[in-house]
Amino acid sequence: xxxxxxxxxxxxxxxxxxxxxxxxxxxxxxxxxxxxxxxxxxxxxxxxxxxxxxxxxxxxxxxxxxxxxxxxxxxxxxxxxxxxxxxxxxxxxxxxxxxxxxxxxxxxxxxxxxxxxxxxxxxxxxxxxxxxxxxxxxxxxxxxxxxxxxxxxxxxxxxxxxxxxxxxxxxxxxxxxxxxxxxxxxxxxxxxxxxxxxxxxxxxxxxxxxxxxxxxxxxxxxxxxxxxxxxxxxxxxxxxxxxxxxxxxxxxxxxxxxxxxxxxxxxxxxxxxxxxxxxxxxxxxxxxxxxxxxxxxxxxxxxxxxxxxxxxxxxxxxxxxxxxxxxxxxxxxxxxxxxxxxxxxxxxxxxxxxxxxxxxxxxxxxxxxxxxxxxxxxxxxxxxxxxxxxxxxxxxxxxxxxxxxxxxxxxxxxxxxxxxxxxxxxxxxxxxxxxxxxxxxxxxxxxxxxxxxxxxxxxxxxxxxxxxxxxxxxxxxxxxxxxxxxxxxxxxxx
Numbered sequence: 387x388x389x390x391x392x393x394x395x396x397x398x399x400x401x402x403x404x405x406x407x408x409x410x411x412x413x414x415x416x417x418x419x420x421x422x423x424x425x426x427x428x429x430x431x432x433x434x435x436x437x438x439x440x441x442x443x444x445x446x447x448x449x450x451x452x453x454x455x456x457x458x459x460x461x462x463x464x465x466x467x468x469x470x471x472x473x474x475x476x477x478x479x480x481x482x483x484x485x486x487x488x489x490x491x492x493x494x495x496x497x498x499x500x501x502x503x504x505x506x507x508x509x510x511x512x513x514x515x516x517x518x519x520x521x522x523x524x525x526x527x528x529x530x531x532x533x534x535x536x537x538x539x540x541x542x543x544x545x546x547x548x549x550x551x552x553x554x555x556x557x558x559x560x561x562x563x564x565x566x567x568x569x570x571x572x573x574x575x576x577x578x579x580x581x582x583x584x585x586x587x588x589x590x591x592x593x594x595x596x597x598x599x600x601x602x603x604x605x606x607x608x609x610x611x612x613x614x615x616x617x618x619x620x621x622x623x624x625x626x627x628x629x630x631x632x633x634x635x636x637x638x639x640x641x642x643x644x645x646x647x648x649x650x651x652x653x654x655x656x657x658x659x660x661x662x663x664x665x666x667x668x669x670x671x672x673x674x675x676x677x678x679x680x681x682x683x684x685x686x687x688x689x690x691x692x693x694x695x696x697x698x699x700x701x702x703x704x705x706x707x708x709x710x711x712x713x714x715x716x717x718x719x720x721x722x723x724x725x726x727x728x729x730x731x732x733x734x735x736x737x738x739x740x741x742x743x744x745x746x747x748x749x750x751x752x753x754x755x756x757x758x759x760x761x762x763x764x765x766x767x768x769x770x771x772x773x774x775x776x777x778x779x780x781x782x783x784x785x786x787x788x789x790x791x792x793x794x795x796x797x798x799x800x801x802x803x804x805x806x807x808x809x810x811x812x813x814x815x816x817x818x819x820x821x822x823x824x825x826x827x828x829x830x831x832x833x834x835x836x837x838x839x840x841x842x843x844x845x846x847x848x849x850x851x852x853x854x855x856x857x858x859x860x861x862x863x864x865x866x867x868x869x870x871x872x873x874x875x876x877x878x879x880x
Contacts, residue, residue: 447660449521455479455487455540460579462535465528470580472527474539480520481505481527481539489530489539496689503529533803536583552829554586554599555760555805556867557629558606561595563620572596574617578609585609590845599629603809628806630759630840631705631832632698634661638753640745641713644733650856653737655687656713659749662706662832668695669707674714683716686735690742699747699755699850709746740859743849757839758832760805766815767824770797783807784836802830 449456461473474481479530481487483505490497506526519525533539554655562571575596579585586599600606606623613619641650641656670688691709698704716733764785768776770792780787784804791800803811808827815823847858 391772411550427643445645447522448474449476449478451480451520451629452522453478454482456543457481457539459489459533459535459537459539462533464577469528470531470533472530472533472537472539474519474525474527476519476521476523477543478521480518481525482518483534487527487530487539489533489537491534491537492544498532500530500532502527513550534580534583553629553760554584554601555629555762555829556600556602556626557597558600558626559595559624560609560621561624562599563622567619568594570617571613571619571621574613576707578612586857588845590843592845593843598623600626609626628759628804628808628840630702630757630835630842632700632702632755632757633664633705634659634707634750635754635756636661638749638751639712640748640752642741642745643713644715644717649741651741652717652733653683653741654713654715655738655741655745656690656711656721657742657745658710658712659746659753660708661753662708664706666706666710668692668705670709671710673710678878679714679716682735683713683738683742684711685735686738687711687714687742688740691746694743694746694846694849697842697844697846698759699750700839701844702756702757704750709749743846744852744855747849759835761802761830761833762805762808762827764799764801764803764808764811764828765826766799768797768799768819769822770795772819772823773797773799779811779814779818783811785811802833803827804833 410726416529441489456478457474457476459472459474463473464472465471481502483502485502486499488497488499488504505519505528507516507519508524508526513526516525519527529714530539560571560575562568574584575578575587575598579620584601584605588599589595590597598606598609603626606626610621610623613621621789637658637660639656639658642651642654644652644654656672668691671689672684676684695704695707695709716737718732773790780799780803783803784807785801787799787801790797812825815825847855847856
């Protein structure tokens with residue numbers, strides 16, 4: 387409890403109010419001697435006891451320095467030359483300068499890796515350069531160019547995966563106020579996304595738009611101010627919309643065979659889509675032998691599956707599904723007599739990357755998908771006499787109260803409300819409760835959309851429309867700088 391130096395400070399009264407208005411389970415830490423829980427930052431009162439309490443009462447950092455490397459990136463900043471500096475909390479192992487350090491983001495299907503070029507370790511308020519950073523320490527690492535806040539370095543453990551951020555539930559299009567700032571806005575947003583795991587970007591090259599995933603209207607205001615103050619870029623936002631997801635409604639399968647119409651690519655890909663339990667994300671599995679096809683081709687299929695699932699039948703991210711590779715085939719490296727390797731006669735990773743979206747979207751379409759909207763669990767404290775005027779407003783906003791308790795002049799409501807309606811409730815609440823209403827919301831999951839199904843504009847070449855997709859894919863294959871032939875220009879062979 388801070389600011390005990392202020393006139394009128396009354397610790398006991400505050401504790402009673404906490405128990406009355408927040409929770410009766412509040413504990414007065416003054417029962418622990420010298421814990422330093424009452425003090426003043428201005429006068430310094432209680433600071434020595436606070437520091438002593440932190441070191442004595444809080445658990446110490448564990449982990450073995452000779453164990454497997456495992457840590458979490460909790461901050462990313464840019465150095466004077468624009469280089470990335472990752473702040474890492476080490477839970478296990480030792481990282482050394484010049485180590486090739488693997489790292490991966492939450493839910494990433496495969497890890498990245500980069501060489502550590504320099505290390506600083508925090509010690510007694512400074513961060514001197516060191517050759518290593520060990521378990522239990524916090525260090526700054528240079529050289530990890532693609533790393534982001536929230537990434538795990540080394541091996542994922544219970545410590546590195548313990549922190550969990552709820553997914554963003556809102557989305558808006560952000561545009562520079564001055565068209566000349568378009569590139570500067572892109573660079574600024576990219577840098578902010580590297581530093582903050584709560585900022586997600588979606589680039590729409592077809593329409594020249596950038597969409598920003600959000601947690602609420604306040605975050606939008608913070609981002610706007612940050613862009614103006616730190617990057618000198620003024621922006622405007624479009625209307626905020628709910629960020630839905632798609633889930634498979636059933637199972638579906640599709641296959642395209644090499645050298646068999648209508649498949650124009652030198653690849654065989656068969657995929658089956660099955661529903662998975664809610665909250666499990668997407669998973670890729672093999673039903674073919676791992677050695678039946680070169681690993682780079684299998685990896686190309688897996689990477690393209692995860693990329694394609696970002697936009698389902700209705701344009702939303704597909705979650706909670708299992709995608710299984712059921713058929714695979716290729717043509718080995720071949721050439722004409724005494725000639726060099728000929729891509730028009732041999733399969734390449736590009737064949738699998740171009741064919742996989744067609745097969746996967748065909749399987750998804752056969753399985754069918756259902757669109758789900760995000761919902762929040764709400765906790766609403768209001769004067770008891772405000773319940774009457776508030777109830778019809780909650781009904782119009784599709785809020786569903788689950789529990790209701792009246793204690794004296796206060797009423798507590800708990801339930802669920804669609805995320806798209808939360809801002810309207812926040813706007814209406816002060817007038818309906820004389821300014822006394824208190825609303826708390828947390829992510830509560832997803833529920834099926836009622837009414838018209840929302841459709842999200844696609845940012846890819848839309849494999850749902852085969853003819854247009856193939857025209858663009860053929861153009862890209864034919865334009866490769868390495869001289870690869872057109873996908874439709876290859877002669878099928880039996």
